[in-house]
Amino acid sequence: MTSTPHPPYFAVIFTSVRADNDHAGYDRAAQRMVELAQRQPGFLGVESVRGADGLGITVSYWQTEEAIRRWRDEAEHRLAQQQGRAKWYTRFSLRVCRVERAWDFAADQ
Amino acid sequence: MTSTPHPPYFAVIFTSVRADNDHAGYDRAAQRMVELAQRQPGFLGVESVRGADGLGITVSYWQTEEAIRRWRDEAEHRLAQQQGRAKWYTRFSLRVCRVERAWDFAADQ
Numbered sequence: 001m002t003s004t005p006h007p008p009y010f011a012v013i014f015t016s017v018r019a020d021n022d023h024a025g026y027d028r029a030a031q032r033m034v035e036l037a038q039r040q041p042g043f044l045g046v047e048s049v050r051g052a053d054g055l056g057i058t059v060s061y062w063q064t065e066e067a068i069r070r071w072r073d074e075a076e077h078r079l080a081q082q083q084g085r086a087k088w089y090t091r092f093s094l095r096v097c098r099v100e101r102a103w104d105f106a107a108d109q
Numbered sequence: 110m111t112s113t114p115h116p117p118y119f120a121v122i123f124t125s126v127r128a129d130n131d132h133a134g135y136d137r138a139a140q141r142m143v144e145l146a147q148r149q150p151g152f153l154g155v156e157s158v159r160g161a162d163g164l165g166i167t168v169s170y171w172q173t174e175e176a177i178r179r180w181r182d183e184a185e186h187r188l189a190q191q192q193g194r195a196k197w198y199t200r201f202s203l204r205v206c207r208v209e210r211a212w213d214f215a216a217d218q
Binding site: 001002004007011013015017019047048049050051054057060065077085089090091092093094095096097098099100101102103104105106107 | 110111113114117122124128156157158159160161162167168170173174194198199200201202203204205206207208209210212213214215216
């Protein structure tokens with residue numbers, strides 16, 4: 001799980017349904033995108049889960065909307081986006097959000 | 110995947126790590142909370158995925174922040190929240206967000 005600063009900051013909620021194809025290529029690209037995102041200015045973290053039914057939710061956290069725009073326009077990321085639309089995803093939704101309030105809980109050990 | 114209206118609307122991002130216990134009781138309560146939430150005024154939808162490693166992401170969508178507060182304070186939901194802290198979750202984070210912009214993609218069939 002991702003530690004984030006006090007709000008406000010920004011989140012991109014990416015929900016998707018994977019087509020059942022090119023698993024190795026997709027996994028390689030997904031790993032590469034995490035590495036690239038981590039080098040972007042304003043990147044705060046990312047969490048990603050995909051279920052056995054192919055539904056996935058990835059949430060990335062960013063300091064500013066400008067940081068999100070720069071990441072959207074990053075060249076290698078743009079190539080991955082093209083492959084996503086052409087091949088990897090049956091459907092997806094992208095939502096850009098402003099995080100207003102946040103809480104954490106950790107159980108006593 | 111959830112169809113939502115044009116922004117702005119609100120999202121609650123709930124990320125959690127499940128303790129390895131009470132799977133039947135947890136699944137029953139999770140199903141019940143979805144049913145209850147669907148009856149709440151202002152509820153727009155929910156998406157939830159949990160990975161084999163126990164990390165889960167649930168995103169619920171709401172028309173207003175007031176709808177989120179009413180759901181937080183709903184009596185049976187409060188009991189489930191107590192069980193979540195006492196038993197089901199090792200860690201969790203809750204983030205209340207305002208969705209500013211959104212896009213959908215669907216592949217040609």
